[in-house]
Amino acid sequence: MRRRPRGGWLAVAALAAALTPTLLLVTLAVLFVSAWPALVWNGLAFVSSHVWSLGNLYGGTPVVRHGFAAPAGAVYGAIPYIAGTALTSACALVLAVPVGLGVAVCLAERARGVAGDVLGFFIELIAGVPSVVFGLWGFIVLVPWIERRAGPGLAHVFGFIPFLRGPVLSGQGLLAAAIVLAAMILPLIAAVGRDALLRVPREVRDQGRALGLTDWETLRDLVLPPAVPGLVGGVILALGRALGETMAVLMVSGTGNLVPHTLFSPTTTMASAIVLDLDSAFTDATGMATAALAELAVALMVITVLVNLAVPLLGEGVSRVATMVNAGRDAR
Amino acid sequence: MRTPVRRRVGNTVMVTLAWLAVGVALFPLLDMALLVTRHALPALRWHVLTTVTQGLSGGVANAIAGSLLLVGLAAAMAIPVGVLGGTYVAERRGGAFVRGVRLAADVLAGVPSIAVGYFGYIALVQALGWGFSALAGSLALALLMLPYVVRTTDYAVSAVSDDLREASLALGADHTTTVRRVVLRAALPGILTGVMLGTGVAVGETAPLIYTASWSSFMPTAHLTHSPVAYLTYVVWTYIDQPFASAHALAYAAAFLLMVAVLALNVAARWAIRQRSSGGGGA
Numbered sequence: 001m002r003r004r005p006r007g008g009w010l011a012v013a014a015l016a017a018a019l020t021p022t023l024l025l026v027t028l029a030v031l032f033v034s035a036w037p038a039l040v041w042n043g044l045a046f047v048s049s050h051v052w053s054l055g056n057l058y059g060g061t062p063v064v065r066h067g068f069a070a071p072a073g074a075v076y077g078a079i080p081y082i083a084g085t086a087l088t089s090a091c092a093l094v095l096a097v098p099v100g101l102g103v104a105v106c107l108a109e110r111a112r113g114v115a116g117d118v119l120g121f122f123i124e125l126i127a128g129v130p131s132v133v134f135g136l137w138g139f140i141v142l143v144p145w146i147e148r149r150a151g152p153g154l155a156h157v158f159g160f161i162p163f164l165r166g167p168v169l170s171g172q173g174l175l176a177a178a179i180v181l182a183a184m185i186l187p188l189i190a191a192v193g194r195d196a197l198l199r200v201p202r203e204v205r206d207q208g209r210a211l212g213l214t215d216w217e218t219l220r221d222l223v224l225p226p227a228v229p230g231l232v233g234g235v236i237l238a239l240g241r242a243l244g245e246t247m248a249v250l251m252v253s254g255t256g257n258l259v260p261h262t263l264f265s266p267t268t269t270m271a272s273a274i275v276l277d278l279d280s281a282f283t284d285a286t287g288m289a290t291a292a293l294a295e296l297a298v299a300l301m302v303i304t305v306l307v308n309l310a311v312p313l314l315g316e317g318v319s320r321v322a323t324m325v326n327a328g329r330d331a332r
Numbered sequence: 333m334r335t336p337v338r339r340r341v342g343n344t345v346m347v348t349l350a351w352l353a354v355g356v357a358l359f360p361l362l363d364m365a366l367l368v369t370r371h372a373l374p375a376l377r378w379h380v381l382t383t384v385t386q387g388l389s390g391g392v393a394n395a396i397a398g399s400l401l402l403v404g405l406a407a408a409m410a411i412p413v414g415v416l417g418g419t420y421v422a423e424r425r426g427g428a429f430v431r432g433v434r435l436a437a438d439v440l441a442g443v444p445s446i447a448v449g450y451f452g453y454i455a456l457v458q459a460l461g462w463g464f465s466a467l468a469g470s471l472a473l474a475l476l477m478l479p480y481v482v483r484t485t486d487y488a489v490s491a492v493s494d495d496l497r498e499a500s501l502a503l504g505a506d507h508t509t510t511v512r513r514v515v516l517r518a519a520l521p522g523i524l525t526g527v528m529l530g531t532g533v534a535v536g537e538t539a540p541l542i543y544t545a546s547w548s549s550f551m552p553t554a555h556l557t558h559s560p561v562a563y564l565t566y567v568v569w570t571y572i573d574q575p576f577a578s579a580h581a582l583a584y585a586a587a588f589l590l591m592v593a594v595l596a597l598n599v600a601a602r603w604a605i606r607q608r609s610s611g612g613g614g615a
Contacts, residue, residue: 102353
């Protein structure tokens with residue numbers, strides 16, 4: 001029997017609790033309102049044009065459309081940034097999902113006891129490393145490696161696939177961004193997946209052994225199926241993280257404003273475009289450039305909110321582990 | 333009967349692959365730690381910690397002080413609100429409002445930090461007219477910390493056994509006293525863990541600060557508005573891109589300090605969760 005709580009602190013605490021949804025809605029509303037001029041001025045060009053240009057910020061006659069003015073020559077087509085976000089996240093998932101699931105299996109089924117605790121600690125620590133430090137590592141270690149070794153090697157062996165054709169250029173680009181992102185989102189997949197696997201009762205594993213199955217067969221046929229929602233939850237959370245990651249991507253992706261056509265193309269994501277363009281957007285006297293960037297922020301926020309809304313559907317356990325791991329540690 | 337060779341080999345291959353995955357996952361972390369430590373240790377001299385940045389050299393004292401100020405202010409805003417709100421949600425237990433708060437916290441935790449930063453720029457820097465400032469930057473950070481504190485407090489308080497509450501009520505304590513003196517005390521380790529995790533998030537953020545706190549080559553002032561503030565992550569981001577050894581040294585030094593701070597907060601969080609008092613309460 002659960003009682004209704006009573007007490008004077010309750011009104012204050014209710015207000016504090018209400019602050020979380022309020023701030024979420026205020027954030028969305030403020031971004032939406034400031035994006036409104038761009039939403040009207042751009043219309044469908046935002047999601048159909050391949051050109052993103054702030055136009056002539058220092059002169060020329062502003063172009064007025066539907067009552068809103070933008071600098072001469074301004075076009076805010078977000079397709080290159082949307083493609084950059086989708087491709088970096090997709091490539092990151094391709095790299096991170098198999099490795100993350102492998103780590104989850106290893107932590108849940110093999111590395112028990114102190115060794116498991118230590119391994120788990122380090123895996124979760126990865127989630128806590130600031131993204132600029134990932135960016136620094138990507139910039140100093142990964143990019144030169146792609147430029148000199150991995151890139152030419154890949155292009156040489158798989159060059160018959162258009163997407164993997166060179167030139168490798170500076171090494172900054174889609175591949176570098178995807179690898180850095182993959183390293184960052186791995187712990188989410190691994191820790192949420194491990195938790196899902198550990199929630200499958202021990203007896204299931206004993207049954208497998210009693211049937212004479214190997215550990216791998218037990219895992220594949222008996223332990224994995226009930227854990228699928230949790231494993232999927234980890235992957236969705238990882239996708240949400242990858243879509244919104246800004247700094248690490250910005251430091252290694254080059255700065256292309258074209259749709260990437262190979263794995264080595266420089267690219268810009270929606271998140272990193274906001275950081276890149278805001279300095280010049282300040283100088284736009286019509287204010288349309290900042291509105292267009294707000295439109296990018298709204299679009300990005302709506303996409304990530306939709307992705308994250310899928311997670312509670314997979315159960316309380318998933319979002320609980322996610323809270324901990326997102327911040328760097330699973331406190332079970 | 334022995335398991336056929338093909339199946340045993342299959343098993344060995346899969347187990348090896350799983351261990352290999354652990355190695356692949358840990359490699360960036362270890363390589364990163366080695367890289368940063370190797371370059372930071374020669375660079376970390378006393379004057380680097382005590383002088384401010386001058387152009388592309390000098391020290392990072394302004395960034396250390398600014399980071400402490402921003403994270404401190406953010407924690408001062410997010411922790412009381414988050415703990416109170418999380419306790420309410422956990423004690424209230426059900427209903428549409430509670431479900432809404434939990435969902436909002438989960439969603440807010442997934443909002444890209446650059447969106448929060450842009451919100452801070454539009455709403456706080458421009459609309460409220462605070463300018464680039466400690467207040468705008470720390471409020472953006474607080475917004476990112478809040479969902480972690482709410483949710484971890486929620487989990488920790490929810491995990492406190494009802495026996496404990498009933499024992500307290502049976503002894504004549506009213507509900508407020510029960511929550512304050514019994515439930516929160518039992519839930520404290522879990523709450524501390526959440527606080528530490530949330531602080532770790534705030535320490536490592538860059539994107540929400542670029543257009544709210546901006547950057548300053550001076551020590552933070554007593555003015556919380558209209559006075560830009562430096563922070564460590566900015567040093568890593570901009571100075572590693574410069575072609576000068578002095579700039580790189582500062583970037584590595586800042587990255588090293590950030591990694592040590594995150595490691596310390598993670599170890600502290602792990603320590604806190606071990607300090608379970610009777611009656612459960614771990615997150």
